[in-house]
Amino acid sequence: MRALVYSDKLHLQTDFATPIAQPHQALIKISKAGICNTDLELTHGYMGFQGVLGHEFVGVVVQGDQHLLNKRVVGEINVAEGDCDMCRRGIPSQCRYRTTVGIFQHQGAFADYLALTTDNLFVVPDNVSDTEAVFVEPLAAACQILEAVHISPRDKVVVVGAGKLGLLCAQVLRLTGADVCVVVRREKPLKMLKKWGLRAVSRADLQDNQADIVVDCTGTAEGFADGLTLVKPRGTIVLKSTYTDIPSANLTKVVIDEVRVIGSRCGPFDAALRLLEAKLVDVNSMVDAHYPFNEAMQAFDKAFLPGALKVIIDF
Amino acid sequence: MRALVYSDKLHLQTDFATPIAQPHQALIKISKAGICNTDLELTHGYMGFQGVLGHEFVGVVVQGDQHLLNKRVVGEINVAEGDCDMCRRGIPSQCRYRTTVGIFQHQGAFADYLALTTDNLFVVPDNVSDTEAVFVEPLAAACQILEAVHISPRDKVVVVGAGKLGLLCAQVLRLTGADVCVVVRREKPLKMLKKWGLRAVSRADLQDNQADIVVDCTGTAEGFADGLTLVKPRGTIVLKSTYTDIPSANLTKVVIDEVRVIGSRCGPFDAALRLLEAKLVDVNSMVDAHYPFNEAMQAFDKAFLPGALKVIIDF
Numbered sequence: 001m002r003a004l005v006y007s008d009k010l011h012l013q014t015d016f017a018t019p020i021a022q023p024h025q026a027l028i029k030i031s032k033a034g035i036c037n038t039d040l041e042l043t044h045g046y047m048g049f050q051g052v053l054g055h056e057f058v059g060v061v062v063q064g065d066q067h068l069l070n071k072r073v074v075g076e077i078n079v080a081e082g083d084c085d086m087c088r089r090g091i092p093s094q095c096r097y098r099t100t101v102g103i104f105q106h107q108g109a110f111a112d113y114l115a116l117t118t119d120n121l122f123v124v125p126d127n128v129s130d131t132e133a134v135f136v137e138p139l140a141a142a143c144q145i146l147e148a149v150h151i152s153p154r155d156k157v158v159v160v161g162a163g164k165l166g167l168l169c170a171q172v173l174r175l176t177g178a179d180v181c182v183v184v185r186r187e188k189p190l191k192m193l194k195k196w197g198l199r200a201v202s203r204a205d206l207q208d209n210q211a212d213i214v215v216d217c218t219g220t221a222e223g224f225a226d227g228l229t230l231v232k233p234r235g236t237i238v239l240k241s242t243y244t245d246i247p248s249a250n251l252t253k254v255v256i257d258e259v260r261v262i263g264s265r266c267g268p269f270d271a272a273l274r275l276l277e278a279k280l281v282d283v284n285s286m287v288d289a290h291y292p293f294n295e296a297m298q299a300f301d302k303a304f305l306p307g308a309l310k311v312i313i314d315f
Numbered sequence: 316m317r318a319l320v321y322s323d324k325l326h327l328q329t330d331f332a333t334p335i336a337q338p339h340q341a342l343i344k345i346s347k348a349g350i351c352n353t354d355l356e357l358t359h360g361y362m363g364f365q366g367v368l369g370h371e372f373v374g375v376v377v378q379g380d381q382h383l384l385n386k387r388v389v390g391e392i393n394v395a396e397g398d399c400d401m402c403r404r405g406i407p408s409q410c411r412y413r414t415t416v417g418i419f420q421h422q423g424a425f426a427d428y429l430a431l432t433t434d435n436l437f438v439v440p441d442n443v444s445d446t447e448a449v450f451v452e453p454l455a456a457a458c459q460i461l462e463a464v465h466i467s468p469r470d471k472v473v474v475v476g477a478g479k480l481g482l483l484c485a486q487v488l489r490l491t492g493a494d495v496c497v498v499v500r501r502e503k504p505l506k507m508l509k510k511w512g513l514r515a516v517s518r519a520d521l522q523d524n525q526a527d528i529v530v531d532c533t534g535t536a537e538g539f540a541d542g543l544t545l546v547k548p549r550g551t552i553v554l555k556s557t558y559t560d561i562p563s564a565n566l567t568k569v570v571i572d573e574v575r576v577i578g579s580r581c582g583p584f585d586a587a588l589r590l591l592e593a594k595l596v597d598v599n600s601m602v603d604a605h606y607p608f609n610e611a612m613q614a615f616d617k618a619f620l621p622g623a624l625k626v627i628i629d630f
Contacts, residue, residue, distance in 0.1 A: 086548055094548040094573065096524075148573065209411075224566060233401055233409040242567040249564035251539060252557040254578035258409065258463065261576040263569035 004110035004296045004313075007050045010043050012296060016052070019107060019115035026064025026118050028073060033057040033109045034134040035303040035311045037164065037219075037241070039102070043300070046242075047104055054110030054313075055102035058124060058133035065118050074136040075109075076120040076269050077101040093266045110296060110313060122269045125277045131290075134312055135168070135283040136272045142168040143275070144267030145238050146176070151213060153177030158206065160226050161217035162189035164286065164309055165240055169215050170198055171281045178213075181206075183226070186307045192285055206230055209257075215240055221247030233257040238264050286310050319425035319611045319628075322365045325358050327611060331367070334422060334430035341379025341433050343388060348372040348424045349449040350618040350626045352479065352534075352556070354417070358615070361557075362419055369425030369628075370417040373439060373448035380433050389451040390424075391435040391584050392416040408581045425611060425628060437584045440592045446605075449627055450483070450598040451587045457483040458590070459582030460553050461491070466528060468492035473521065475541050476532035477504035479601065479624055480555055484530050485513050486596045493528075496521075498541070501622045507600055521545055524572075530555055536562030548572040553579050601625050 102108020417423020
């Protein structure tokens with residue numbers, strides 16, 4: 001089968017061995033897959049991953065449990081071992097022995113076929129398109145903010161970083177009724193936020209120490225520092241992106257202002273599907289380009305451009 | 316009056332103007348005062364404070380409201396303005412316009428007299444000695460952990476740093492019934508913890524990623540890094556000390572393990588007094604030395620020694 005493989009460098013292969021579904025797995029024929037910033041980082045050596053990249057996908061089950069056969073599905077990317085303390089606490093996404101699709105010890109979805117644990121699959125409702133379904137994984141990650149923090153409709157929420165994840169977070173957060181704004185540096189998200197009726201601001205527009213919640217979607221030391229100056233005493237900073245290197249962080253300010261810093265990772269697929277089914281989140285506007293699989297290398301070039309939004313690979 | 320003053324350098328003055336109590340204030344004749352690590356940092360320029368140091372004290376009200384006159388009192392060190400959003404939320408310790416006794420824009424307690432807002436005073440129960448009462452401020456800060464985080468009796472709690480604050484935190488935390496241990500590097504706290512029936516461990520004794528709660532009382536980048544390796548996924552790190560400079564912090568691990576990092580500062584004086592009154596915390600063992608006020612400079616030298624515990628100045 002065809003596969004986009006990272007092994008020291010990124011390359012297309014046409015003779016990659018088609019995976020064989022194990023008894024507890026389904027074989028999925030991939031229809032579409034999205035490029036995530038994590039994919040870009042993996043091509044720079046993040047996690048030391050070697051293999052087929054890709055973890056945002058939609059496909060059709062061609063082999064596996066009867067009730068899933070021929071169904072359109074998306075897949076939770078954390079494959080849990082099922083018996084560790086985190087699994088028993090009902091948090092399989094933090095399984096201590098997990099593999100992660102296209103990121104850690106599990107082949108990814110930039111390939112004609114993917115074999116994935118049946119338990120991880122979610123059937124896509126009819127009124128959610130394939131393109132929309134590609135966003136379920138990052139949208140679930142945005143929903144995870146609401147698992148980590150109680151956001152009140154009275155809260156002032158600032159999203160720092162208006163990239164792909166920031167725009168999804170802002171859309172999810174506004175559903176709480178809270179006063180949400182997004183710190184924007186580029187033209188493109190500005191128009192999109194305006195269309196959604198979401199408030200875009202520049203950093204200079206915002207007063208220090210006033211936000212109840214800051215969501216840092218930048219993954220940079222500067223983004224975290226901005227979060228710390230924006231958040232009010234006893235406020236919360238949610239970290240949504242992994243960070244480059246080991247950034248400096250003003251932990252003294254965390255102590256003096258009694259701030260809460262909460263890391264947040266993968267989220268609930270079922271919630272993301274409900275939001276898409278109910279048309280409460282607009283992901284279609286966030287697609288920058290589609291590329292046929294044979295042009296996956298060009299798709300990556302496009303995704304690497306500064307300010308690029310979602311680039312989708314069509315199979 | 317006599318006063319220990321920091322103005323670019325620390326020095327004793329005998330001709331410092333005695334403060335005049337304002338209508339809402341009491342004048343307190345100081346009986347004893349403790350040296351805190353913050354005092355040591357202030358003599359290195361922390362907060363840019365200039366004036367009388369000292370914020371851990373007990374004294375007798377010699378002027379002020381009738382119901383406080385001649386009473387032994389301790390004092391909450393954050394003097395709130397009373398009308399800001401944090402005050403209105405019932406969090407005067409985070410008042411946006413606060414001054415702080417002996418730390419920020421308010422004269423301190425290393426002096427014969429201190430004028431302090433009546434609202435900040437707490438009468439010391441008869442069975443709590445003056446020496447014990449000196450510990451109310453840091454003990455309240457230890458209690459503040461329990462305001463910031465719900466600690467379950469099922470939790471594994473690790474205190475990193477067995478200095479003055481760490482030993483108070485460990486004593487407060489064990490009252491929850493949780494499984495508490497303290498990472499110790501020196502001989503002195505080892506004996507004290509043993510006496511209290513608290514478990515002392517070396518860093519090497521502990522497995523990574525197993526603690527529900529880590530309390531970092533080191534105020535060092537290494538302490539925070541230790542906390543991050545000790546805490547389990549979805550666990551909590553409480554920061555109890557301010558940090559030297561702007562430390563590096565592995566925020567990516569915070570994201571991937573969905574860790575909560577919670578800053579915690581000053582705490583409830585009434586709770587600390589209840590614990591002392593009930594003899595649930597042993598502070599007497601933590602006194603390293605008493606010095607008469609006239610030897611306050613030597614008291615600071617003693618407090619600066621590595622591994623020093625509480626040094627108390629007697630008036």
